[in-house]
Amino acid sequence: MDTPDLRPLVDNLSANIDDVEEILAPLINTALSASTSKLPLLDKAKLYTLVTYAIESLLFSYLRLNGLDAKTHPVFAELTRVKQYFEKIKLAETSHVKRNATLDKAAAGRFIKHGLAGNDEYDRKRAEQQEQDKNGAKRKFEDMTERVGSHSRFEAMSKKMDADDAAEGIAKEADVTESDSKKKTKKSAPKKQKSDKAPRGHKAAFQALLQGPLPTEEEPKKKKRKSKGKQDT
Structure with a gap:
């Protein structure tokens, strides 16, 4: 069985190491806090996570080059934890985009109205609808x-x-x-008794006035009673 030629792989590894050293040079030569002080919060989280992932990956590669089982080493658990931070950062970016992706109906209406302003048929239909x-x-x-x-x-x-x-x-x-009330007054009014005497003439009435006041109706009754008493005696 022929052994594979490892020289191309070694050359590739050497080139990758040179690239990593060149990329990490600005971070290694200066303090990390100085590099992140001027960055926004999300970019700062990205930088810290990437630097940690780069260091953990170098340690993982070093263990494998020395023939050790890197997957059972604590470095592998740290790599898994760093990958979870990548997911959290990605979720934070997409949630911000989703919040900004809400439709502004007023702005959309203005854009549509401005875009259709030159359409005569649309203007006519809109005027008819408004009317x-x-x-x-x-x-x-x-x-x-x-x-x-x-x-x-x-x-x-x-x-x-x-x-x-x-x-x-x-x-x-x-x-x-x-x-x-009229009926009651009629019932309550006394009835006048008709006199049994014959009406007097003018001459007799004049003679009666000269003699004095006329006797009342009760006087004859009294006289009659007196006369009756005399007869009884």
């Missing part, structure tokens, strides 16, 4: 006004009819009361 809406609103308002007016007229008529009925009832009660 129809305006006429429809006017008709609804007139119908409501007419209904309210008819209702108020009907209510006024019903109130007037109720007032007329009440006045008519009061007048009837007054008539009944007046007729009852």
Whole structure:
């Protein structure tokens, strides 16, 4: 069995190491806090995570080059933890994009209106639609006004009819009361007794006035009683 030629792989590894040293040179030569002080919060988190991942990857590669089982080493667990931070950073970026991706209806309406401003047919249809809406609103308002007016007229008529009925009832009660009072006065008035005496003539009446006041009806009765008493004695 022929052994594979490892020289190309070694050359490739040497080139990759040179690239890593060149990339990490700015971070190694200066303090990491100085490099991250001017960065935004999200970019700062990305830089810290990438530097940690680079160091852990170099240690993982070093263990494998020395023939050790790197997957059972604590470095592998650290690499897994760093990868979880990558997912968290990605989630933070996408959630920010989703919040900004909400549709601004007012802005969209302005863009559409501005884009369709030169369309004569669209302008004509829009004007017709606005006119129809305006006429429809006017008709609804007139119908409501007419209904309210008819209702108020009907209510006024019903109130007037109720007032007329009440006045008519009061007048009837007054008539009944007046007729009852007349009947009571007629019943309570004494009846004049007709005199049994014959009417006097002018001469006799004059002679009676000269003689004095006329005797009342009770006087003859008294005289009669006296006369009866004398007869009994």
